[in-house]
Amino acid sequence: MKEPMCRALFLLPLILLLSQCGAGDPSFVRLGDYECDAGEAVIRHLIKSIPDPAPGLPKEYTIVKALDLRATDLDFQRRFTDLGLTFVSAEVLSEQEETHYPINPKSGMSPIMLHLQRMKRPDANTYEVDAGWAYKKTFDQRSYRARKTSDQWTVEEVAKLDGNATP
Numbered sequence: 001m002k003e004p005m006c007r008a009l010f011l012l013p014l015i016l017l018l019s020q021c022g023a024g025d026p027s028f029v030r031l032g033d034y035e036c037d038a039g040e041a042v043i044r045h046l047i048k049s050i051p052d053p054a055p056g057l058p059k060e061y062t063i064v065k066a067l068d069l070r071a072t073d074l075d076f077q078r079r080f081t082d083l084g085l086t087f088v089s090a091e092v093l094s095e096q097e098e099t100h101y102p103i104n105p106k107s108g109m110s111p112i113m114l115h116l117q118r119m120k121r122p123d124a125n126t127y128e129v130d131a132g133w134a135y136k137k138t139f140d141q142r143s144y145r146a147r148k149t150s151d152q153w154t155v156e157e158v159a160k161l162d163g164n165a166t167p
Helices: 002-019 037-049 074-078
Strands: 061-065 112-123 126-135 138-149 152-163
Touching: 037 061, 037 112, 037 126, 037 138, 037 152, 126 152
Parallel strands: 061 112
Antiparallel strands: 112 126, 126 138, 138 152
């Protein structure tokens, strides 16, 4: 008689704890899903809207995701080959000793970092995305809404979050 009662007393807090766990945020987007069509549309929008941070110098780009700046897959970077830009994986970047800027060890250049910081999906055809770019000390972070209309994605700016870049 004691044993079933002890089990019940042990299981009761566990059941109460689990009952408090909900389904989570239904708009949550897994990190692996940042490299989707909506993420691509936002990155393309960033590339079009970046003011030239170093006029006259050649440019390289790298794409990262999440707050901890994880490298995106090469397959995702290949989606942008039609732009004719040079992309380098964030995985191969090193740090310049004097400035601590990221640097491509092959070219010696600091790439423009394109960053998908946070994504939510409030409905099947809409993503809310915090994204930005950085080049050395210059950066810009904004909130965007990406919407699927028929067969294409449109991106609109919702708000400026942070940054020191001048238009």
